[in-house]
Amino acid sequence: MRNPFQCLAALVLLAGLGSCPAAGVAQLDDATPGLTLTPFLSLFRDPSARQTLADVQRDWARGEVPSTSQRWPSFGFTQDAIWVRFTAQNPGRNPALWFLELQTPRMDEVDAHLIRASGVVDHFAAGN
Numbered sequence: 053m054r055n056p057f058q059c060l061a062a063l064v065l066l067a068g069l070g071s072c073p074a075a076g077v078a079q080l081d082d083a084t085p086g087l088t089l090t091p092f093l094s095l096f097r098d099p100s101a102r103q104t105l106a107d108v109q110r111d112w113a114r115g116e117v118p119s120t121s122q123r124w125p126s127f128g129f130t131q132d133a134i135w136v137r138f139t140a141q142n143p144g145r146n147p148a149l150w151f152l153e154l155q156t157p158r159m160d161e162v163d164a165h166l167i168r169a170s171g172v173v174d175h176f177a178a179g180n
Contacts, residue, residue: 076091076092076139077092077139077140077141078092078138078139078140078141079140079141079142079143080140080141080142080148080150081142081143081144081146081148082142082144082146082147082148083144084148089138089140089152090124090125092138092139092140093125093136093137093138094112094117094136094137094138095117095125095134095135095136095137096108096111096112096117096134096135096136096137097127097132097133097134097135098132098133098134098135099132100133101131101132101133102133103133103135105165105173108135108137112137117135117137124155141169152164159179160179161177161178161179162177162178162179163175163176163177164176164177164178
């Protein structure tokens with residue numbers, strides 16, 4: 053059976069659940085036309101491609117995941133799991149609908165975990 057995390061780029065999207073001090077908080081409201089998220093990213097590479105969301109959250113809580121200063125982070129072709137995290141919040145009163153656009157479509161699988169301020173986790177998957 054194929055490992056479900058093989059060739060995976062997992063996005064951990066944190067909306068109002070604490071902060072990501074090293075990377076800052078992306079402020080997204082209904083007046084924001086677009087925003088490059090790279091300055092807000094923390095990245096974690098899992099060569100085993102077996103870590104769970106809980107495992108990676110634990111590592112982030114320990115401060116073991118660095119921020120990136122690369123304009124366009126690139127890991128080349130890999131079967132590692134690449135976990136990407138950013139904190140986003142909407143300080144406005146109106147709800148805003150946002151789309152996350154990846155610069156490259158060359159990923160086999162993308163899993164997104166939206167962790168809401170309430171702690172509820174929504175999971176979305178896309179890919180080939």
